[in-house]
Structures are given as structure tokens and as C-alpha cells.
Amino acid sequence: MSREQLVVQQARKSFQTGKSKPLQYRILQLNSLLRFISERRRNIADAVKRDLGKSENGAELFETLGLEGEIKLAIGKLAEWAAPRPVEKNLLTISDEVYVQPEPLGVVLIIGAWNYPWAVTLQPLVGAIAAGNAAVIKPSEVSPHSAKVMEELLPLYLDKDLYPVVTGGVAETQELLKQRFDHIFYTGNSTVGKLVMKAASYHLTPVTLELGGKSPCYIDKSCDITVACRRITWGKFVNCGQTCIAPDYVLCEPCIQSRVIEEIEKSIKEFYTDDPKSFEDYGRIINQRHFKRVMALMEGSSVAVGGDSDESQCYIAPTVLKDVTRDSKVMKEEIFGPLLPIIAVSGVDEAIQFINEREKPLVVYVFSHDNKLIKRVLAETSSGALLANDCLVHFTVSALPFGGVGNSGMGCYHGRYSFDQFSHLRSCLIKQLKMEAVNSMRYPPHTAKKLGWARFLLLKQVNVCKLQRVSLVIMLAGLAAFVVQRFLRRG
């Protein structure tokens, strides 16, 4: 039996003992996870620095801040989320208990990504733990230092049978995917996403796929271009462009194009100084392969800002490309690097058309003061999310479901959505063995009379609340009439 098979078997055995069912246990594990993040802050920052060149503060801001928020939210709300959810009844079920009961799925697999190795691997874990599952965690091998730290340190805080960490490369992942899980959560690209979904389909395992795409960013000439460019610069070059929700390319009218380029250049200098290479808060490309890939994308377009690189360090300067058309190399795939192409469009109509010609992205960004324009882009394009006048921040709002649509993925998470994604919402109808007379109309032999009753009782949905309200009103009216009568009589 392979190592992966053993790990999954152990996780399943552990789950079947029922220890992850009580809410207290789940809260205990979540608290341990919180402790892990605060006690091992240094280890995490160190690993991230080695993997992606991120500074310590940068690591905290982007990796663990959101994670801590999610854990605290889950701990605070767990009782509410896990409680039975009552639903509206109909006439026939008026005296019954009707509700939806969230239940754990079983053993889930979480495959992390390398760009935010902690945030993207552990945030789904929070939902999995909260929902009462066992979870096999597979951090990405492309960020090896983070994977190693996770493998060594996480078992010191979390139950190592219920939440094992499995490291390894393609072969180990394929072996894992051969096993049967009750849910698979994958973050990465769509090519591997398809393979994950296919492997899952043999076992009829549901999946959540957080994939990528080219997230467009439309800048309307009516907006405050300085602020807009600043926010776009921040969103684009954080983590050296290696963010799934980074603005991939910019669409704007030719009349503001040079101003946009100018403002972005100013913001780059403001954030990363004149020499980003030596600046602590500017990251690196994850590895040689991606470095070469991103460099090759620059072919055929002119560099407006930046453009320099250093292969030995996997460093690419924050770069802005102009003279880009829909057929340029840089428009053929998701960039996932610090190159920002600017494409000229004649206005919002052409921008919407341009966006709709391509696959549905994870996010659509629009910068404008005109609310009507924003609402138009919202209604006429489709994407995982839409952000107006900023970049990336929807990731931090736990109440917003985070996920893709079409090629950018399926399913969503964050906050309560994480809990629901890893739960089975089971419908429950608790009836009694009384009132059989009502049921008799459904039994054969069937008669026209029974059919008539059935139509009457089944066809209309009666809102119980409404019924109560109506009967309350009738009662009050009756009472009022009674009181008035007595008063009149007295008088």
C-alpha cells in the first residue's frame, strides 16, 4: 500500500470514530491553528521569504492576516452555522419539524497553490475543520520551503491523523487523486483543474476549483486617474504579479493612455523605490520555469516602464507594456507576473465586448465615477467577482463568496461559504405516526374525490407565518369587537 493510501485510510478511520463531530473539538482545533500562526510567525515568514522573496511584513499582511480573521470568525460563528436551519412548511407538514441539518462530508483533500502557500492552503482548511471533516492537506511542491514547514510544524498543533500533511510532487499528487475523498478543493490552473475534476469523477467526488484567468481592468476616463493607477499598481505588483485575482491587463481609451502609464510609473516609484531589485518589499518570481515563461510573454509588445530582469535572482522589474493587441503573446495566457499590458479601446462598449470574447475571469475590475457605467459592466459581463474602483480587497470580506465561474472555477469559499462548501446540507422531515386520516387520500385505490382533495391540499403553498398572522388579525379583530361592544353596552 502506498504512503498516500495509508494516510487517507488513517484519516478515514479517525473520522469514523466521530471525534470531529462535537463542536467543542472543532473549536479546539481551530484555536490550535490560530496558535500555530501566532507562535510560528517567524518560521512562516522565513519560508515565504525563501520561496517568493516576500518581506516579513508582506508575508503577514497577505498570508496570515486574512487567515486569522477567518479562524476567529469560524470560532465565533460555528454554533450558528452548524445548527439546524428551519424552513418554511406547507399545510401538510404544519405539525412536523422541517429543517436542513449541516453534516460533515467525511475526508476531504485540499490541494494548495504556491503563490500564497499559507493563505490558499490553510483558508480552505479552516472551513473543512469547522464543518467537522478530516482533511488531507497537500501543499504545493513549487513552494518547497513552505511545504516543508507545514509538514514539520502543523502536526504539532493539529491532530495528525485527522489533518495529515502530505508533501510531494506530481507523482504523489496523482497517487492521492486515485484515493476516494468526499470533497476535493483545488487551487491552481485550469489544465490541472481538469485532471483533478476527472480523477474526482471516477469516485463521484464533488470538487471546488479555484482557477485563474485573465482579469480585465477597465479605466474610464471620468475617474480619478491618479488614485485608480495607484490602486491598480498595488494590486498588480503585490507578490510580483503572482496573484490569481491580480488585474491581468488594462483597457482604457487612447486619450488617457499616456496619463495612465505615467501615473503607474509614479506609483511604482512610490511603492518600490527607483530600484525595486534591492527593495525589501518587492518579491521574486517563484522559479526559473515561470521566469522564462513570463519573459517570453513580453515578445512583440513595447516596454513603456521597467522591463529589466535578472535571471539569477528570478527578478523581473515592475513592467508596463504598450502597443498590445488582442493577438499579442501576452494576451494568450494568464500572465501571473509583473507585466501590465495596456490595450486601447474606444470606450466601455468595446471594453465589454473585449471582455466577453474571452473566458469568464475570476474578477472584472472597473474604475469609474459613473455609477451607471459600473452597473452596466456588472450586468453585461460575467466573472467570479466584480470590483469597482479597487483591486483585490474583496478577498478580505468574509461575507462575500470567493470563487470563479466557467473557466475560472466552480464553487466558492470564505466565511460561512467555506463551512457550507465542506458540509452536506441534509434535508430532514420529522413526522409522527398520527393524523393518518390526512394521508389516506394518497393511498390507492385512487378515486376522483381523493384526487380533488390532493389538488386542494398540495397545490398551494401556505406560508405558516402568514397563516399565523391572519389568525392573529382575526383574533385581534374579534377581541376589539368584543371590547367595543362591552364598552358601548356600559355607556
Add this chain to the structure above:
Amino acid sequence: MSGKVRACYACQRNGRLTCRRTRLGEPCLKTYPLECVNLLKRARIAFQAGRTLTEGFRLAQLEAVVRMLEEHECDFVDALGRDLHKPRFETVVSELIPVKNEAFHAISNLKKWMQPQHVEGNMSTTLDECLVVSEPLGVVFIIGAWCSPVQMCLVPLVGAIAAGNCAIISPSECTAHTAELLHRLIPFYLENECFHVIIAGTSDLPEVLELKYDHVFFTGNREEGSRIAQAAARTLTPVTLVLGGKNPCYVDQHCEIATTAQRIAWARFHNAGQNVVAPDYILCHTNVKAQLVQALKGCLMQFYGSDPRESRSYGRMVNLEIFNRTRDMLWRSGKVAVGGQVIEAEKYIAPTILTEVTGPDSVMQQDVFGPVLPVLTVMCMDEAIAFINKQEKPLCVYAYSSNSKVISRLMSETSSGSFCSNDSILQSLMVTLPFGGVGASGMGSYHGRYSFDTFSHRKSCLLRGTRFECVTYLRYPPYEDRNLSLMTWASTLSQKSQGWCQIL
């Protein structure tokens, strides 16, 4: 329908030996994958033109579905009568009324469902609008099953319409008359470019799925479900699968046997047992087994008379394949306590109860899609729970007991798509409860609001202003410790706990 019938010209040209004609002399209605390409294209163009987006359009289509069922009730009764020998009562109550209820529910709630949902932001997004907007997916593909052919095609269709999608529906070719009826009627009621009906065999489906849809909704058995899921994986198409399963039914020693028997008998034998949510097998406490079997026998007599074959309330198997399969199961398992008669020419199998059934018996190794009810005995509830948990997760778990502790335990120690105590099937008819499977019984759910959500994409929207850059500057590089602590504070507090923020 198959085997000896000569194929029509179109089918022969396509190298098929069997054909799908509902009446001799009529053209075959089988849709070939190539035709699907055209229909999909038309549906996509219609969707992109934005026709399905307005509330008015969706309401009109939903009302048209109701009208179609009302105006053609007799045709549906007739078609289902021919396909499954379904009594009028069952067609109306279990096929037409549920669809109408779903449509009414959608009509009265559509406005609310279509409204963007405002959500709570955090402090750093206090001055912004955070909303979740439901948008349609595009063109969805709905594959119906033969056991409840109308309900299983039209209930998801109601959800798809309400969510603003275009749809291609494929009713099962096993219930040929019903499929043909839907194929004929839908163009008269629903918008022709947006909604199409195709009649494809299940073996053609993976090929049809190669064309990209935005969601695939499938009801059927596990093997087909897995093939559909694999085909959908190739195009990253999300799927909802409502698959079968062996729905266990536990009968406790403390329960009112007469009522229990009536409810179980109704649930198991209506539609001649061809029901995906019917109790598949009984786990009966040894103390009450004899009584239960006796009571069931009495109920069957009451429902269908001494010869169910003569009863107008009793159905037939949908085709020879299912008939043969069920008959083989019956002959090879346990002992026949009630019924057992079969008549091949009529595809008739009498309501049958089997006793002395054990785990390895043929009837326990596959889903029972026929009027055969195996009764197994257990010494206690623990044994029942252990038995249930050894099988794959089913669509439903049923429990009959007057002891609420027994019910709670059975519910919390098993897992299934849904659960119902002291009755069966009803939980799948309620518009407000999600209906779907888990594990091997499927993924995703529908009915009511859940249908709307299944066929929608919930898009997160965060609408900020470009003013108040003074707050936003905290997050820009260079990253300083002071900024980090301020950001931590701002992003973790929520609006509710800081009421004064709302005044801002």
C-alpha cells in the same frame, strides 16, 4: 421499442439497428450529436442577446409551463399511462402538481431572488457597497430520468428559467411517449430559440456533452452519472447529479405498525416501485417483523385488491430490460412472502415482499427499481446503523418509530441526501427543502430556491469610491509595522460591532 422494430431511414444511415419511433409510420425523433451543435448555437445566441435576463420574460416562461401542464393534463396522463401504466392520480399528484408548485413558488419569489443581496463588509470597507448578485450561467443541459419523466425534466427546467438561463432538455428515451409529448408541446409554450428538447440515448450523452454547456443536470444511475461527470470534467462544466441508491428504512419495535405499513407500502409500490426516493429495503426489528409483513400484506390488498394486475391504480415496468432485471432479482433472493407473480408480456410484476434476505443476495447488491421490497431483520438499532453505514450513502434514510430518541440517533449516526422519519418520499416533494444526494448518491441539490441557486452564479461585488485614499494608503508598500497593526484592526472588525460606523 427495441430489437425487432426495423430502423427508420435516418437511423439506418447512421448505422443504427434500432430506432425510436413512437407510432409506426412516424419519423424517428432521435436527435443526433450533430443536431445538438446547432441547437446549442441557437440557444447561445439567444442567451447572449439577453432575452432571458428580464424578470418579465422569466415570469412569462414560468407561467407558460404551468399553462402547458394544465391545458394538456389529459395528454400527460395518457402518455404516462402508455409508458408506465401510471394511474391518473399518480401522474397528477406526483408529476404535474410538483412541477406546478415549483413554478408557482418561483413566480412568487422571483423578484426577491433576483435582488442583489447586501452583505456585511468589514471596517475597511465600511463606506462601500458589498453585494452578491445572482447571474445566469448561460445554456444549461438537463437530462431527465424515466422513473418520473415529467417531474425530473421540468422541475430543474423551472429553476433554470427562473435563474435566467437558456436550456436544452433531454427527457429519457425509455419513456418514449412522454419524451415525444414534451418534444411536441414545449415549442408551443416556451420561447423557441431559448429552450430546446432533444431525444438522445444515454450512450450518446457523453458525445453531446463534449459541446460546452454552462451546467449539466443529470438524474439517473451511478454508472451513467460517473460517465457524465467525466465528460463534464473535460470542459470544466459544473454538474448536479441526482443518482440512485439503496434507501434504507428502519422499523423500530416501538411503532404503530398499521400506519407504518401503510406509509411504507404506498411509498414502495407506487409507480410500480420505480421511484428513486422509495424505501429500497427494510431493516425491521426482529420483534415486529411478522406483524409488519402481515400488515404490509393487508395494505397491498387494500390498495390493489387481490389481483393487482386488474387494478387501475397499479403500474407496469417501463421496459423489458428493467422488467428482466427486477424479475431476476426477485427469483434469486430470499423467500417470497407476498406476491411474486410476473407476466412478461405485460411487463407486470406483482407487489412483492421478500423475507429471509441476506446482505450478499442479488436484491441487496443493486438498486431495486421495481415493486420488490426485501425485509431484513435486525436485533437492535445498532445493527441497523452498522448495516446502513456499510453501504454507500443513499439518497434517503427513513426511520419509523414512536421514540424520538431512536429517530435522533438514526439521523445523527447515518448520512444520506435527506432524512425522513415516520413517512417516506414527502421530504423530496417539499419546495423549501433542498433535494439531492451525497457521496455515491450524487452532488448538488435543487427544488425551490436551491434550483435557482444551482443554475445561478453568485457574483461578489464590491463597489468602492476613489475618495478616502487616506485610509487606503495603509496597505501600500513600504510595509511598516505601524501600518500592519492598523490594517489588522481595520480588517477584522465588522460593521455590526461598531454601530457608529454606520453613521459615517
